[in-house]
Amino acid sequence: MFEGEKKDWIGAAMTRREDPPLLRGEGRFVADHTPPECLFLEFFRAPQASGRITALELDAARETDGVFAVFAAADLGLSGHSAVNMLIPGARAKSFDVLAGEQVTALGQPVVAVVAQSPAQAMDGAEAVWLDLEAEETLDRSDVPTAQYRTGDAGKALSKSALRCAVRVDHARVAPFALEPRAALAEWDGELLRVHLSTQTPFRAKEDLARILGLEPDQVQVIAPDVGGAFGGKASIYPEEVAVAFAAKVLGRPVKWVASRSEELQAATHGRGAATGAEIGLDGEGQITALRADLDFPLGAWTPYSAYAPARNAARILPGPYRVGSVDIQLTTRFENRAPMGIYRGAGRPEAVMLMERLIDKAARLAGVDPLELRRRNMLNAGDFPYQSPTGELMDLSDLPALLDRLEQESGYVELRQRQQARRAAGEVCGLGLALYLEPCGQGWETARLSLLPDGRFQAETGASAQGQGRETAFAQIVAQELGVTPDQVAVAEGDTARLNNGLGALASRSTAIGGTAMMRASAGLAALARARLASARGVAETEILQVDGGFAWGNRLYTWAEIASEGTLVAEETYTAPQEAWASGAVLAEVTIDRDTGVTRTDRITWVDDAGRVLNPMLLEGQMMGGLAQGMGHAFMERIAYDADDQLLTGSLMDYALPRATDMPGAVHFHSAPTRSGANELGAKGVGEAGCIAVPPALANAVQDALSPFTEDDLDFPLTSEKIWRAMQATEETP
Numbered sequence: 015m016f017e018g019e020k021k022d023w024i025g026a027a028m029t030r031r032e033d034p035p036l037l038r039g040e041g042r043f044v045a046d047h048t049p050p051e052c053l054f055l056e057f058f059r060a061p062q063a064s065g066r067i068t069a070l071e072l073d074a075a076r077e078t079d080g081v082f083a084v085f086a087a088a089d090l091g092l093s094g095h096s097a098v099n100m101l102i103p104g105a106r107a108k109s110f111d112v113l114a115g116e117q118v119t120a121l122g123q124p125v126v127a128v129v130a131q132s133p134a135q136a137m138d139g140a141e142a143v144w145l146d147l148e149a150e151e152t153l154d155r156s157d158v159p160t161a162q163y164r165t166g167d168a169g170k171a172l173s174k175s176a177l178r179c180a181v182r183v184d185h186a187r188v189a190p191f192a193l194e195p196r197a198a199l200a201e202w203d204g205e206l207l208r209v210h211l212s213t214q215t216p217f218r219a220k221e222d223l224a225r226i227l228g229l230e231p232d233q234v235q236v237i238a239p240d241v242g243g244a245f246g247g248k249a250s251i252y253p254e255e256v257a258v259a260f261a262a263k264v265l266g267r268p269v270k271w272v273a274s275r276s277e278e279l280q281a282a283t284h285g286r287g288a289a290t291g292a293e294i295g296l297d298g299e300g301q302i303t304a305l306r307a308d309l310d311f312p313l314g315a316w317t318p319y320s321a322y323a324p325a326r327n328a329a330r331i332l333p334g335p336y337r338v339g340s341v342d343i344q345l346t347t348r349f350e351n352r353a354p355m356g357i358y359r360g361a362g363r364p365e366a367v368m369l370m371e372r373l374i375d376k377a378a379r380l381a382g383v384d385p386l387e388l389r390r391r392n393m394l395n396a397g398d399f400p401y402q403s404p405t406g407e408l409m410d411l412s413d414l415p416a417l418l419d420r421l422e423q424e425s426g427y428v429e430l431r432q433r434q435q436a437r438r439a440a441g442e443v444c445g446l447g448l449a450l451y452l453e454p455c456g457q458g459w460e461t462a463r464l465s466l467l468p469d470g471r472f473q474a475e476t477g478a479s480a481q482g483q484g485r486e487t488a489f490a491q492i493v494a495q496e497l498g499v500t501p502d503q504v505a506v507a508e509g510d511t512a513r514l515n516n517g518l519g520a521l522a523s524r525s526t527a528i529g530g531t532a533m534m535r536a537s538a539g540l541a542a543l544a545r546a547r548l549a550s551a552r553g554v555a556e557t558e559i560l561q562v563d564g565g566f567a568w569g570n571r572l573y574t575w576a577e578i579a580s581e582g583t584l585v586a587e588e589t590y591t592a593p594q595e596a597w598a599s600g601a602v603l604a605e606v607t608i609d610r611d612t613g614v615t616r617t618d619r620i621t622w623v624d625d626a627g628r629v630l631n632p633m634l635l636e637g638q639m640m641g642g643l644a645q646g647m648g649h650a651f652m653e654r655i656a657y658d659a660d661d662q663l664l665t666g667s668l669m670d671y672a673l674p675r676a677t678d679m680p681g682a683v684h685f686h687s688a689p690t691r692s693g694a695n696e697l698g699a700k701g702v703g704e705a706g707c708i709a710v711p712p713a714l715a716n717a718v719q720d721a722l723s724p725f726t727e728d729d730l731d732f733p734l735t736s737e738k739i740w741r742a743m744q745a746t747e748e749t750p
């Protein structure tokens with residue numbers, strides 16, 4: 015019971031406490047909440063991407079069976095804007111219209127909101143809306159926020175290099191496709207607007223809703239119940255959500271909207287989509303002397319909160335895990351008559367790592383050096399960290415040589431290269447692709463509250479909401495570890511703005527690192543309160559009271575948490591701000607085989623060594639890694655939002671937009687955790703949520719380009735579809 019017998023809950027592979035209700039179908043998502051008197055809202059959306067509204071006829075919609083109210087822009091009278099994080103110097107906020115008034119700027123933009131007794135009746139009403147548009151350019155495309163990152167004279171260094179290597183990587187726009195689409199349910203009781211929202215940032219949504227609707231923040235409560243994934247797509251308020259809240263407030267009845275898949279593909283944020291190009295120079299020893307890059311990030315028709323995050327992340331981390339003499343990175347962004355661009359799992363990190371890793375692989379081929387060897391010559395060593403990068407980033411502790419050595423051994427790299435020669439000689443098209451990455455995470459602040467309840471159990475509350483990560487399981491492990499109790503004694507609540515004064519939410523791979531540290535500190539705070547109360551009640555010095563498993567000890571007497579609770583409850587609160595970002599790192603090897611006749615790529619195996627810092631729960635870690643890997647497979651091989659020349663959407667449903675399925679996953683994934691404690695937060699954790707999207711696609715791209723190298727050295731655009739690969743194999747004669 016006493017010191018020395020403490021069980022380690024942090025690091026234990028506990029199963030997710032969230033799962034049993036979800037598996038039994040007892041999860042409660044926004045769509046599952048239907049209060050009495052609830053009305054349903056559907057949108058009439060812009061059928062074209064750009065034009066001036068010349069006529070809007072609503073009578074037929076109003077007369078549709080079951081329709082309760084019809085709103086157009088003129089009925090709203092709203093003027094507030096959603097907040098935008100101005101992350102690059104030239105950044106500019108372009109706010110959305112809740113409903114389009116004079117003009118439309120993107121296909122699928124909400125124009126009319128129809129509220130009815132049932133969703134079907136609301137849809138009938140929306141279909142009865144008549145809109146006349148006069149085609150017209152409605153976006154000022156000349157407005158191009160730009161930024162530049164420069165150290166040294168990259169141009170001069172390049173011109174003096176022994177070898178220069180250039181790469182272009184163009185990414186498709188993709189959808190941060192969550193299983194649960196966006197959904198909102200709003201209720202107004204005359205004083206409080208309560209909104210059930212499928213969001214990853216409840217507090218941000220609360221602030222935005224209050225500002226746009228002209229309410230005080232404490233008049234708005236946002237509840238994120240079970241959320242079925244977000245991936246960056248639910249981190250900023252949407253016009254649809256404001257319209258739902260507005261309708262509920264005006265009508266005095268609950269109003270609910272649940273997006274269809276098509277609405278998601280049309281009008282939810284997209285990710286990636288950047289056109290990127292870069293050149294590196296190598297000296298005679300194969301050391302990188304300079305890096306010059308042009309990164310062009312599309313923005314869409316309006317800017318969600320983190321519109322500039324992908325562009326900024328890509329630029330700031332581009333040199334990655336390598337020593338690069340001088341850099342010159344030119345960043346441009348541009349508005350388009352398309353769905354807004356936002357963060358998507360990785361948010362600029364995938365684009366940066368892709369570009370740098372393609373460069374290294376291509377340079378290795380040009381130099382006749384093995385790509386693993388070229389990485390070894392240029393990567394930062396463990397002793398270089400913490401490291402100040404040429405773009406001004408302070409990088410956390412990592413041991414890249416150890417990661418690469420481990421990858422080489424675990425994958426049997428040397429033998430694989432030999433076997434590749436033999437397979438090629440036998441007519442197979444096969445490739446090996448490496449990727450090495452450093453990813454910033456765990457930035458900012460988060461809140462936590464921990465209460466000792468009258469029965470001796472604990473209630474933990476966190477501002478870091480959840481959308482499937484297993485947050486409640488992980489945070490119960492932290493509290494159990496810190497207080498010497500068992501996780502089943504700790505209830506964990508999140509996703510309700512009424513519980514805490516503030517919170518950041520779940521994004522940018524930060525919740526465990528900073529939300530977890532906040533919870534760890536709240537646990538220490540609660541223990542300090544308990545010790546102080548015991549000491550003062552017994553008239554002894556606090557130092558005489560020892561914290562032990564299950565409670566406290568004074569001499570031979572044990573005070574359990576239940577006994578302490580019987581003297582009154584205790585509450586500890588914490589807002590933790592990380593002094594710097596954590597940087598996760600890792601290395602991946604992908605093995606692919608391409609079918610000569612069809613161009614279909616089979617991913618035979620992924621070997622992956624990852625440093626996610628201190629691991630709270632290896633099962634949750636692996637779950638996050640595999641989820642990110644699956645989305646990375648989609649990005650690399652099949653996902654693409656396609657527009658035609660008029661910005662008409664060609665991929666409006668899952669008939670056209672290709673999501674990866676179980677059969678598209680690699681034949682094998684061998685994952686190895688190689689943690690180095692982070693020096694950036696007290697818990698020692700780094701991020702895990704985005705690693706798969708960052709690490710896996712570049713390894714796949716390098717493997718495909720390696721497989722195709724007997725045919726072509728041309729850079730293929732994303733996604734690497736079988737058609738593109740087949741065409742690449744037809745275009746040129748194979749060189750042995």
Ligand code: SMO
Binds near residue numbers: 521522523
């Ligand atoms: S792309 Mo993430 O949800 O910050």
